[in-house]
Amino acid sequence: MKILCEKNELLSGINIALRAIPSKTTMEILDCLKIKTEGDSIVLIGNDMSLGIETRVKGTIVEEGSLVVNAKIFSEIIRKMPDSEIVFEANETTANIKCEKINFDIAVRSAMDYPDLPTIEKNNYAEMSQLTLKDMIRQTVFSIGPDSDQMKAMTGELFEIKDRTFRIVALDGHRISLRKVELNEDYGNQKVIVPGKTLNELLKILSGELEDKVKIFFSQNHILFEMDNTIVLSRLIEGEYYQVDRMISPDYETLVKINKREISDSIDRATLLLKENEKKPLIFNMQDNEMEVKLKTPFGKFEEKLLMEKEGSDIKIAFNPKFMLDALKVVDDESINIYFMNTKSPCVIKDKNETYMYLILPVNFNDD
């Protein structure tokens, strides 16, 4: 195998395929990237057995072939090469990587040893902007649950298409995060649970450009994200997702409109009195047009008064400040609406069209 490729071209391909290399594994072969030639492309493949990524870069193929190379060493070598043409030439055991007057020799293995990505049927798909998908994942994925065998569905996100509406939902038992968007075409209905790890890697691969498209293929056990030069193939989480719509009530007793920046800054300030991972109730005392934000910990007391607009009754309620901040961080609106029912029911932060909806359960508090 002998290939020629511009350093930056090759490096950007490697960086994508690296996303599927596990940080820890007992199978040594999974620490490797597979490199193969295909027409005038160099194909780079990473695979951790539940997530597989395949990306192609343009290059000159002098001699065809395929092999497997340690991902970390190979990526570091290419990263530290000058901005020039890389010549990669390998026999069965060793690859020589040359750039200008620099030479690296590293070990390679047979591509036969590397696990193939599963082949899936490409019957059902939907298409959208990479920017849209990236935003929707970013704005929900923080509220998936921690790794757990009992509640596997919580460790992923619901991807649901119904009547041309695409909806993503994440929940962890204390909160629900939900984003939806109208699709341009009718792609049929779908409902799958995508692992959180896949989504976190996908976030770093999706381009963030409105014009760039991504096709999502749905199959029995897998989901496939197809972009221009890259595919991301992931196992799905088996089982039923939670009945989210039953958990959200449209009723409310109090509606508060408040400046998002001001309430975020206030909570951020309050939480400096908390040690890492310490939980204390953050109290919102809403009377007339004033929201009093209060927090008390062994370190001291915090209190700030914010202006707001209120419809409905006064209410005093408390939340885990982290959950409140997480939701506020991903809402882009300058002014937000928060809906309250009573001190025991969740509050809901949402816009008029419910393109976003963040539901957070309150916590008990003792305000003396």
Add this chain to the structure above:
Amino acid sequence: MKILCEKNELLSGINIALRAIPSKTTMEILDCLKIKTEGDSIVLIGNDMSLGIETRVKGTIVEEGSLVVNAKIFSEIIRKMPDSEIVFEANETTANIKCEKINFDIAVRSAMDYPDLPTIEKNNYAEMSQLTLKDMIRQTVFSIGPDSDQMKAMTGELFEIKDRTFRIVALDGHRISLRKVELNEDYGNQKVIVPGKTLNELLKILSGELEDKVKIFFSQNHILFEMDNTIVLSRLIEGEYYQVDRMISPDYETLVKINKREISDSIDRATLLLKENEKKPLIFNMQDNEMEVKLKTPFGKFEEKLLMEKEGSDIKIAFNPKFMLDALKVVDDESINIYFMNTKSPCVIKDKNETYMYLILPVNFNDD
């Protein structure tokens, strides 16, 4: 005690005093900052018993006083306040910190509990630009030795004034780093060992402006750095420093002139084949006008050829690549001179006037 102070003014003072707050301590009081009023200044003091920092900021003193407050909480509170005036009002147990509509209440303690900074005699001093001192420390401090009771002197740097020349030396048994500068006046001769920790904190306090001056006071057991609004007072390390001048020979067999950037980049590339803290000899093979840089590890082989100018004999010699990189990083010259004697003697990187001198011991190697 009641004081008023602009947030940013107060915060920059706190950030300086914080440098003397130990990250870990068994004496709880050392986790605190002392705050006291003095004329129209607010004085902030940190003290870890071997290093003390005192800095003053302008403010309005409504009621005089002094107290002690948890450094971390207090600094976080001020950091997260809006860019506006802070009102700090305290009784014997509690301080109220107010800014706009934000209120924090935190515990305070009596200033009586806090250890005073030692008073030193200010007879002997030298003055120089803060930029000069900062550069000289930065360019040497990386080669002080690790913490050790046996070789205490290695954990600090030699500060030596002799015939108007100020010299800083650091060494760790494998290398010596040395910087010197001419002073504008004759301040008399001095020779002390300053702890590495003091120097690392000082690096973050010195301004880096040529016009800003620092006075260095030398006393029996302490060194005092006096800047505009801040003093840094440190214990000295007791004992004799090493006879550095005996370790450096002006003789050489080979002089190599090489582009600093090219040799640094080459070593940087080679070291990616090393695991963290792994040691392998980096071989320089210098023949005619070519320097061959080579490194071999279980991961693979590296080889690069660099152009150079050479006077004297050919030589093949090996070094710890980290030590070589450390020295090259802090040399600002575009082209450097490296002096070699033989494969068992240290190489020396230095300029004509010896304003800098980096001596590095070679390592054994086996080049097959």
